[in-house]
Ligand SMILES: Nc1ncnc2c1ncn2[C@@H]1O[C@H](COP(=O)(O)OP(=O)(O)OP(=O)(O)O)[C@@H](O)[C@H]1O
């Protein structure tokens with residue numbers, strides 16, 4: 165379980181998080197929505213210990229994240245995959261080499277074990293045919309799937325997804341959404357998904373929270389949120405374009 169309790173964070177001269185309370189229950193996908201610049205990525209960075217709160221608590225499986233030492237953080241990050249926007253691949257490494265990175269950073273695995281694990285993970289996201297290609301020669305959807313493979317290769321308990329369908333057409337988006345739902349259903353991974361996309365929220369999510377002015381202003385199951393009368397929730401979830 166991921167828990168943020170009364171988290172406050174000031175960056176520059178702005179109070180970005182201002183009493184944020186957020187609970188991601190085990191085994192579910194929690195979708196975090198909110199306007200651009202409201203602090204969604206900042207929230208994810210707190211969960212993985214890149215940022216620490218000025219006040220409040222960040223707890224993952226009972227572990228006090230902001231107070232972890234380097235070793236503790238490394239071990240937390242092995243259990244937590246992070247899918248960056250647009251995959252954030254390294255251009256001079258192949259798809260397979262990109263996916264292997266977290267295994268090389270964190271573990272002492274043999275080369276053949278690394279290769280096996282990488283190919284198994286690439287197969288899962290439908291990318292094993294492109295293992296030896298470079299990021300410059302693959303599509304946006306393939307980059308995201310590669311980023312997803314890199315997030316999954318350590319067999320994490322949690323995955324944080326930052327705008328997993330940004331820049332993708334609806335068909336590719338749907339494939340990514342299906343994969344994210346599968347990761348939960350087949351691997352039992354708990355997910356925290358940041359998105360602006362209604363389709364992404366409905367296809368992948370179990371619960372939705374809306375962030376505004378530094379805190380969650382509305383939260384509930386998909387069905388509860390679909391019927392919400394809160395204007396900000398409606399603007400994200402009802403009608404119109406995706
Ligand atoms: N390291 C930092 N130093 C100073 N300000 C920062 C830092 N990181 C983020 N910010 C600011 O905090 C605010 C929230 O940023 P964040 O990236 O979390 O927004 P977001 O909700 O993810 O937006 P988007 O939907 O556009 O990705 C922004 O105003 C951003 O400029």
Ligand SMILES: [Mg+2]
Nearest residue numbers: 204205206326
């Ligand atoms: Mg962001």
